[in-house]
Amino acid sequence: MIRAAAGKLSGALMAIFGASVFAFIFMRVFPGNPARLIVGPLASNEAIVQQEKTMGLDKPLWVQYWRYIKGIFTGDWGFAYSAGETVKHEIVARLPASAELGLYAFLFAFVLAVILALAATYRHRPWVDGTIRGVSFLGLGTPPFWFGLIVLLLFSQVWGIFPGPDGRLGPNTTPPPTYTHFYTIDAVAAGQWGTAWDALRHLMLPAITLGLAPFAFLVRLLRANLLDVSRENFIVVVRSKGLGRWPAFSHHALPNAFLPTLTASGLLLAQLISGSVLVEKVFNWPGIGALIVDSILRQDFAVVQTFVLLSAVAYVAVNFAVDVLYGVIDPRVRIPVAR
Amino acid sequence: MEAPVGRAEGWGGDPLVRARRGAGRAFVFLARDRALGIAVTALALLVCLGLLGPLFWPNDPLGIDVGSSLLPPSSAHPMGTDSVGRDVFARFNEGARISLTVGSVVVIVGALFGGVIGIVAGATGGWLDGLLMRTMDAILAFPPLILAMAVTVGLGSGLRTAGLGIMLTTIPYYARLLRSEVLRIRSLPFIEAAHALGARRMRIMARHIVPHVVSTLLIQAAAVFGYAILTLAALGFVGLGARVPTPEWGTMITDGLQFFLTGQWWIGVFPGLGVLIAVTAASVIADRARDILDPRGRYAHV
Numbered sequence: 258m259i260r261a262a263a264g265k266l267s268g269a270l271m272a273i274f275g276a277s278v279f280a281f282i283f284m285r286v287f288p289g290n291p292a293r294l295i296v297g298p299l300a301s302n303e304a305i306v307q308q309e310k311t312m313g314l315d316k317p318l319w320v321q322y323w324r325y326i327k328g329i330f331t332g333d334w335g336f337a338y339s340a341g342e343t344v345k346h347e348i349v350a351r352l353p354a355s356a357e358l359g360l361y362a363f364l365f366a367f368v369l370a371v372i373l374a375l376a377a378t379y380r381h382r383p384w385v386d387g388t389i390r391g392v393s394f395l396g397l398g399t400p401p402f403w404f405g406l407i408v409l410l411l412f413s414q415v416w417g418i419f420p421g422p423d424g425r426l427g428p429n430t431t432p433p434p435t436y437t438h439f440y441t442i443d444a445v446a447a448g449q450w451g452t453a454w455d456a457l458r459h460l461m462l463p464a465i466t467l468g469l470a471p472f473a474f475l476v477r478l479l480r481a482n483l484l485d486v487s488r489e490n491f492i493v494v495v496r497s498k499g500l501g502r503w504p505a506f507s508h509h510a511l512p513n514a515f516l517p518t519l520t521a522s523g524l525l526l527a528q529l530i531s532g533s534v535l536v537e538k539v540f541n542w543p544g545i546g547a548l549i550v551d552s553i554l555r556q557d558f559a560v561v562q563t564f565v566l567l568s569a570v571a572y573v574a575v576n577f578a579v580d581v582l583y584g585v586i587d588p589r590v591r592i593p594v595a596r
Numbered sequence: 597m598e599a600p601v602g603r604a605e606g607w608g609g610d611p612l613v614r615a616r617r618g619a620g621r622a623f624v625f626l627a628r629d630r631a632l633g634i635a636v637t638a639l640a641l642l643v644c645l646g647l648l649g650p651l652f653w654p655n656d657p658l659g660i661d662v663g664s665s666l667l668p669p670s671s672a673h674p675m676g677t678d679s680v681g682r683d684v685f686a687r688f689n690e691g692a693r694i695s696l697t698v699g700s701v702v703v704i705v706g707a708l709f710g711g712v713i714g715i716v717a718g719a720t721g722g723w724l725d726g727l728l729m730r731t732m733d734a735i736l737a738f739p740p741l742i743l744a745m746a747v748t749v750g751l752g753s754g755l756r757t758a759g760l761g762i763m764l765t766t767i768p769y770y771a772r773l774l775r776s777e778v779l780r781i782r783s784l785p786f787i788e789a790a791h792a793l794g795a796r797r798m799r800i801m802a803r804h805i806v807p808h809v810v811s812t813l814l815i816q817a818a819a820v821f822g823y824a825i826l827t828l829a830a831l832g833f834v835g836l837g838a839r840v841p842t843p844e845w846g847t848m849i850t851d852g853l854q855f856f857l858t859g860q861w862w863i864g865v866f867p868g869l870g871v872l873i874a875v876t877a878a879s880v881i882a883d884r885a886r887d888i889l890d891p892r893g894r895y896a897h898v
Contacts, residue, residue, distance in 0.1 A: 271733065271734075272730075274734075398878075534742075553834055
């Protein structure tokens with residue numbers, strides 16, 4: 258068990274090392290000249306050389322790589338000159354907004370996916386199944402940023418049910434006292450129900466937009482797993498022992514159908530990270546995704562660079578954790594390891 | 597953004613039996629399989645608009661006419677006009693051409709690179725296999741869109757670099773799949789038989805293994821096509837795709853961004869609809885292609 262985990266850990270570390278080399282190559286070696294971007298197009302050659310010196314760009318590549326890696330681990334992520342702050346400050350300040358949005362998006366995707374996957378497989382009704390499959394295909398094919406614009410147009414502009422794209426809270430609401438930095442939770446903890454309601458209303462449309470792709474993906478996966486599991490012998494056995502259809506589904510089929518879904522959590526995280534880049538800008542959500550888009554537009558690549566590597570580390574870490582967890586939860590995976 | 601993985605499950609019906617009766621029955625096949633029929637029709641329509649659009653709709657996709665800006669859809673402008681009076685329908689057609697072209701190029705080049713890497717890794721083994729697969733793992737360590745973004749930032753934004761970035765993220769999916777497929781086929785008895793008959797390694801590779809992995813490669817390529825179009829639009833949306841006047845669908849949605857909330861919805865809605873139709877149709881077709889072609893799928897026994 259431990260040896261298998263160690264093997265997976267070394268694989269994960271190798272992947273992160275390779276990823277950092279890739280990120281370094283594409284960010285440091287290929288682009289024109291980051292020093293020129295910082296000092297501006299009108300600066301003299303001396304100013305550029307000076308800037309290169311302070312950034313260490315005159316050093317050999319392997320020295321630059323070492324500084325880059327050391328910087329990543331010590332939290333020295335560079336300076337976001339478009340914001341006039343360090344990259345670390347920017348990312349840390351914006352993380353809670355993205356995390357809260359991601360959490361609600363995931364909850365939406367997961368709950369709806371479980372309900373629809375059950376509806377698709379619970380009884381044999383081809384039209385229900387067909388409709389749900391069609392919806393999942395459409396969900397995976399929809400550009401999330403475009404979907405966000407459509408729901409804004411309909412629910413905010415035309416029908417006025419939800420607020421427009423003004424961030425996490427309305428202009429007249431003050432943020433709740435901070436414990437967790439999640440506005441909905443903080444507001445409830447402080448007993449400010451009005452603020453909590455406002456925060457929730459502002460979360461609704463972005464969360465649905467961000468959750469659309471994970472939802473479509475989860476429905477497909479859960480539906481296929483549920484179909485597989487419900488054909489297993491043990492389901493036939495519990496049914497023939499007189500257990501009703503619903504208990505057989507909810508107690509026996511569903512938990513087993515969730516297991517393969519766990520392996521997809523890495524993919525779900527990747528979807529949420531990429532989705533936040535595409536969705537937050539549309540809703541003026543003050544998170545990391547919007548920061549990335551703004552940094553790209555202003556050619557402030559120090560931010561993008563850090564984000565790219567951090568998301569790779571998060572992605573690999575989740576996949577590694579899932580790999581190890583899976584062996585703990587599902588005994589069948591452990592057997593080849595024990596040999 | 598979903599990673600470009602082929603679909604695992606099957607649809608109802610028994611399409612292979614019908615498919616085996618010959619290509620002449622393709623139309624009957626499409627007519628009976630409603631979802632596939634709709635998907636193929638939709639994609640064919642987009643291809644027609646992209647290729648033949650300029651012939652029957654000669655408006656210039658770049659022609660600025662400030663006098664007729666922000667007009668709603670009408671018979672003169674079926675999709676309206678944008679903020680500088682360009683015809684959205686003409687731009688939509690041009691966008692279809694760009695997206696489908698980039699999607700095809702990404703799929704073909706990526707399949708070639710990924711296919712060769714996978715086959716070489718599977719066939720040679722040893723340190724080369726290890727090196728190639730660790731490189732693939734490094735690429736897979738990124739969420740796909742984020743890596744495509746990084747590559748495009750590094751190489752300078754534009755359609756070509758965006759396509760290159762997307763292509764790079766798809767290579768590992770082909771390579772890993774084909775490597776495992778080559779390893780599986782290598783262990784089958786008929787390869788042993790060919791070896792016993794005195795066939796050289798190169799001949800066994802070229803005549804016995806490669807033909808057997810083509811269908812796997814095709815299935816994966818079909819799954820990647822939709823991903824490529826969606827990612828291109830996403831890169832265009834964040835400002836990393838086509839340069840400003842170029843009517844790429846993603847950049848067209850960005851153009852329409854500020855007009856969405858002032859009522860001129862048509863500028864952004866139609867290009868998004870184009871992406872939606874192209875990607876959904878492509879993934880339905882990929883799904884069916886898998887059912888029909890997958891050697892390990894549920895039709896392997898037929």
